[in-house]
Amino acid sequence: MLIKKTPSRVLLIDDDSLAAELIRHMLGDAADISLRYVSDARQAQAAAAEFKPTVVLVDLMMPLIDGFRLIRQFRAEAETEDIPIILLSSEDGPEQKVQGFAEGANDYLVKWPNKLELAARVRYHSSAYLAHRERDDAFVSLHESQAALLERTRQLEESQAALHHAQKMEAVGKLTGGVAHDFNNVLQIIGGNLQLLKYDTADNEAAQRRIAAASQGVARGARLAAQLLAFGRRQPLQPTVIHIGALLRSMDDMLRRAVGSGVEIELAVPQDAWNTLVDASQLENVILNLAINARDAMGEKGRLRIEVANVTLDQQEAAALGLDNSEFLSLSVIDNGEGMPPEVVERAFEPFFTTKPNGQGTGLGLSMAYGFIKQTGGHIEIDSVPGAGTTIRALLPKACGPLREPQPMVIRPMTGGRERILVVEDEPDVRVATAELLSSLGYQVLQAENAHVALTLLEGGEKVDLIFTDVVMPGPLNSVELAQRAQVLLPGVQVLFTSGYTENGIVHKGRLDPGVSLLRKPYSEESLARKIRQLLCGDSDVKESGGSAE
Template sequence: MKIPKPGDYRAPDGAQGEPSMPDDWAQRWIDSVIDYAVIGLSPGGIIRTWNVGGEKIHGFLADEVIGQRFDIFHTQDDRDKGSAAALLDIARGTGRSESEGWRIRKDGSRFWANVVITALTDDTGHVLGFGKIVRDMTDKKTAHDAVVESERRFRMLVNGVTDYAVFMLSPDGIVTNWNAGARRIKGYSAEEIIGSHLSRFYTPEDAAAGLPQRGLSIAAREGRFEAEGWRVRKDGQRFWAHVVIDAIRDEDGTLAGFAKITRDITERMEASRMLEDTRKALFQSQKMEAVGKLTGGVAHDFNNVLQILRGNLELLDSRHYRDEWTRERVAKAITAVERGSKLASQLLAFGRRQPLQPVVINLASALRGMDDLLRRALDETIDVETVVAGGLWNTLVDIHQLENVILNLAINARDAMAEGGKLTMELSNAMLDDEYVASVPDIQAGQYVLLAVTDTGTGMSPDVVDRAFDPFFTTKPEGRGTGLGLSMAYGFVKQSGGHIKIYSEVGHGTTVKLYLPRSSRPAVELPPRVTPAPKGGSETILVVEDDRNVQSTALDTLSDLGYRVLKADAAEEALAVLRSGVHIDLVFSDVVMPGPLRSTDMVAQGLRLLPHLKVLFTSGYTQNAIVHGGRLDPGVDLLSKPYSREQLAHKIRQVLDGGAPARSKTSRDTVLGGPLDPLRILLVDDDMNLAQATNELIGLLGHSGKFTTSPREALQWLANGPFDVLITDLRMPDIDGIELAKQASARAPSLHVVFSSGYANPQLPALPFRWTALSKPFTIDELATVLAGVRRRK
């Protein structure tokens, strides 16, 4: 740059009204500027001139800096790098250099400077020095950095969100940026997706229907679009998404693009669906339970009627066997009774009132044993295939009832394959996990043995599947079915602690899956399929039956078999016969008898009088007297009504000959009328519901129980009356279980304490009294075992 001379700044000739400029006007201007430091530098960077702006910005006086190198204003890092000399070299070569950076004031503080260095040359281009202008830009730098930092933090915030896909779209729907949540949810990296249209995330059918464009159009028109629907990940997997699209506009209202937020709510949708499925399943379970109670009551009365009919028909058949006309009609009547008996049995099975006698078996051998039975029941046009997985687990089930279920399922499959087809029966091990059982109210997660019965028949529609287990519901023509086959299967599986499920589609067949709980015990050998001939005897049998017609039929049948028979119309009368000293080998008693004395109590007292007495119960409806949890109590023999002459003869001989399982003292004590030596039990638990439930269990076991939720009240009761056992929770307000037990045993030294705790093995200190631990939750059998041990130590 050429250096101006004083005369160069005069106004041009001819300018009218303009005063002439002084020769030193440029210097005066430089000296007056306070917002800029205007500094003159020698060719080597030595400060030659200094203005008030330099003093204001840098803090130095002219005398302090003139003669110094101009890099005294640079930071130490810049000086070490030679930045100042580099700026002069640029200006020397190009005529000008501009830069921004940190500079130093006299007091050592920093400021952000904008620096322009201009080379000053003579007419020949020789560098005479440099003009340097410095401006303090700290405020603008701070504002700029704040904006940059704000944007950085915003980007970091958006990118750090992983539960939401947050990204921007152009007005045409092109992806312009992409956060980490979008990558996690949709599976694409930013490099893979930026520049793509948002329709890439939609299902093919939704994209073809124009849903992406519709969403953008609504957002552009109304400012916002919100919806839910299926979206597609990079791997092709679908997920249920909640989507919000917001329109982004410039200050003048022009559409700049869209902000799109997507959230994966598949889990929420699945949870909502499972909740609805659970609600439906609970409603179905409650409906089945209500209908089951009704059908159980009907079956009770029905069985008594059938018992009278069957017994008298068989007596007629025995007396008039040689008369063909009579024999034919009696046979038809007995067949009708058998049909009625089957209906009643199915009703009881559906209502879970059928007394089961489960044994541990391996279903593979049970299924193989049914081959001939199944082939006789099915048409030749149906191909039967049995598939058994290796390592099949055992299960605890009533084999006879299971065979009835399998036969019913096979017959249903046969009817669905009128033109023939294939019936496949598969056995395998199965696990029902927490997720599956969450929507099934009455089944627990765990290990099961799965029996799947599949046909290639007509199949069922969804509404038919929903009603398939309802009693008397059938799609078969009139006279072709009772509608109780699947109902019986449902009740049996539920009573066995299992689960049953139908999978079907119209035109594609049906699969019925039965899940039966796994048993870790070894399987028993199944008895051979034989029908023993009726066999009588000469023993003395006491028949206890309040229905005169049923009683008369039983007396005649047993007499015809050669037995000596005595009768009693009520439990009190039967007990009087037992006390009379008359020799009796077996008591054949109905379970439910009128009067104050229960039949089970009568039998219990009879066993005390005659320890070798055999007992056989009969009933058309067991209620809960000898059946608990849907299973016949251990050591109890039952002949369900209606029974045939052959069934009665076989069961009587089985009991008299000792073929039935031996009745143990424990089972006699806990089932037939309570223990021989009832205990007086005081129960203390601060949970009223738990205390009431446990006290009922104590009563069922035949003991005398009294309960309270107050430890102080329990101590008062101990002072007023004797107790044999104290059952107490460990943790209770006011007085804990250990302190209560100490005070109680001090008042009653013979008292035995049972600590009931939620811990499997509660850590208790050494205590000066007898005690036993009973871990919650406990079964009635575990409670009975503990109390039996207490009684033995008395």
């Protein structure tokens, strides 16, 4: 997916005028990028206040004020603390990079990069910065509008505030879902090429260590994107009928390790507790996050109670909560911690909102729980009093179908094959990396940049055993239509969908369509290989292991 070219203003701070001429030449073909040059680092912040840059390029080695110190100065001022900073240096050592990022740099370039790469990085950081500013301005405008509206219609204050909050959460959910989609595509490009690079540097131990570290970063990014999708109610769920008592008992050891020995855990599950229809793995994540939040609120010492009850709402109560049904399973996580004041409770479900110190939380745990419960068709609320603890109560829909016993996961060695696979992906870097991964596994690979091109290949007589297609692609033909028409042309052909963000294509009402196979981006070589073998061999016991799909 191409990055939209928004006007970028670049402030270059470098004591070497030749560097300014070189940067000006490298960006000369970019009509959307304007450049301001400052040779004296002492004048940098004054120039930034006047020029209003969207990206700052800072040389590392300068007299009087070096790049590290200048970054600290920028981060210390409110007007410049969020401006993206790219550190330029002739040094390629990890020490300089680590310190640069620690001081607050957003990127690090070794002199001199390819001009296309420089322009691309400038546009990327500038677009992200402008998008964040637009989001912040939108929030400010939103809150101002809310205050004016509540003043004019005081008699409807409570109902309008609730409606406004729901609309805001929906708007932010859509925004975070879109961001997560682009983020997952970027992670897939990075992760795929790291896996290929791992083979190319097999005898280089230092390179292998760095690739492993970078791969861990990709995994962390994937978890963050998954949390964003959960809040935005854009994750494909696979709900099954479960008994929550059995799920809680299976989580007992994990919960006790997570909260520590100083927290006493009580489970209260009645024998007649109803079954519920939920995605069990996502519900486990929610319960674990709520338990960890409770532990932090209690200072790692206290009493945590998880309570389950059957709840029947009358029609008015259900309508007030925006619920279609009346019978629910209530799941409450109760702690005797410090509690929350009303102003914190009001914002607790907002993404990235946290009262924890920097570095001790992402602010996504409660927002993920909110999105998941809402997508499941339930409701979640907080009851908290400062000094008296907190109760977080979720309502989960009652299940009418039979209980499904969990199936054991069978993990098998990663293997390849010799079948023909058609890779359909509009993002060129993702498509090429995926094709190379599949080729390294022994498969014969065809590539198509969209569903229309893929169908043309098939109608022209190309025979394939499996189609691996992105869900969200431009063009007159979508991926679902491609799958349907391909299965007419090639009866028995397998179709594996992939996406970092699925909406209305293969997911309806938040649930993955029956019979659809999905591998979520960013996927690893291992999860890709196993999922493909599962489909090609018709082996339902082969499950995805690790990766972002779980």
